[in-house]
Amino acid sequence: MIDSGPDFRYQMLRAGATDLDAILFTHEHKDHVAGMDDIRPFNYMLHKNIDVYASPRVQEALRREFSYIFSNVQYLGLPRINLNTIDDAPFSIGSKTVVPLNIMHYKLPIHGFRIDDFSYITDAKTVPEETIEQLKGTRVLVVNALQRGEHISHFNLEEALDFAAKVGAEKTYLTHISHNLGRHEDVERELPPNVYLAYDTLSLFI
Numbered sequence: 321m322i323d324s325g326p327d328f329r330y331q332m333l334r335a336g337a338t339d340l341d342a343i344l345f346t347h348e349h350k351d352h353v354a355g356m357d358d359i360r361p362f363n364y365m366l367h368k369n370i371d372v373y374a375s376p377r378v379q380e381a382l383r384r385e386f387s388y389i390f391s392n393v394q395y396l397g398l399p400r401i402n403l404n405t406i407d408d409a410p411f412s413i414g415s416k417t418v419v420p421l422n423i424m425h426y427k428l429p430i431h432g433f434r435i436d437d438f439s440y441i442t443d444a445k446t447v448p449e450e451t452i453e454q455l456k457g458t459r460v461l462v463v464n465a466l467q468r469g470e471h472i473s474h475f476n477l478e479e480a481l482d483f484a485a486k487v488g489a490e491k492t493y494l495t496h497i498s499h500n501l502g503r504h505e506d507v508e509r510e511l512p513p514n515v516y517l518a519y520d521t522l523s524l525f526i
Contacts, residue, residue: 322346322433322440328355334521342371342413344406346423346442347430348381356386360399369400371413375431379403406431421451426473434458438526439489442496445473452486460526461489462518467500477501484515493518 321328321343332340340362346352359370374382382403383390389399404411410419421432421439424446432441432451437459441447444464455461465480474496475483484492494511495518501507504517511517 323352323442324355324358325351326354329358332358339366340370342373344418344431344433345372345374345378345382346432347425347428348374348378348385349443350385352442353378353382353385356382356401357399359401360397363400369402371404372401373404373406373411373413373418375406379405419454421454423447423451428473436526438462438524439487443473444475444483445471447483455487455489458487459490460524461487461492462495463492464496465494465501466496467498468502469500477507481512481515484512490514491516493522493524 321340323346324343325331340359343356343359356372362370372382386399389401406420408420408422410417412418416435419434421434421441423430423432423441423444425443426445430443432439432444434440434454437457439455439458439460440462442462442464461484463480463483464475465477466474468477470476477494480494492515494515497517504519508517
């Protein structure tokens with residue numbers, strides 16, 4: 321999983337997920353971490369701790385938001401995690417190599433991730449040129465496009481499309497969108513041939 325939003329539990333139930341290898345955190349904002357408590361059924365079913373990958377700053381926020389997980393007082397039923405530190409270096413989860421991508425969410429440095437030919441970026445406002453180089457050759461790109469108007473900390477639609485053109489992925493899916501973007505069918509008619517709006521239950525086979 322990349323991030324565990326407030327509806328993490330429902331997402332996993334809806335998807336029929338029976339395993340969870342790891343959670344990668346892009347950043348510490350509540351809409352990206354709030355559901356971490358709901359890993360408990362996976363602890364129970366899989367008899368294992370869940371690996372969590374996060375930068376030191378995000379780890380600090382997790383310790384603050386979920387202090388009971390890290391307390392010296394432990395008891396049956398607590399979420400159990402293995403905390404792993406992200407820096408700029410690629411790392412492995414099973415057979416997959418994960419490449420952290422440096423992104424700016426206004427003035428907050430956050431991470432996107434590239435896994436094989438799939439790249440995921442959310443909450444971006446600016447992207448360094450070196451990160452764009454890391455994205456070259458990706459086949460499927462997911463990137464945020466919050467709304468049509470300018471926003472201080474997120475790509476709007478125009479910025480997301482410009483960014484997608486720079487990356488040049490075979491397919492780009494827009495995510496982290498709000499009602500201010502417009503109706504799904506109306507927006508899709510305006511998009512370039514290789515750009516689509518993401519939606520709940522979307523499945524990608526890469």
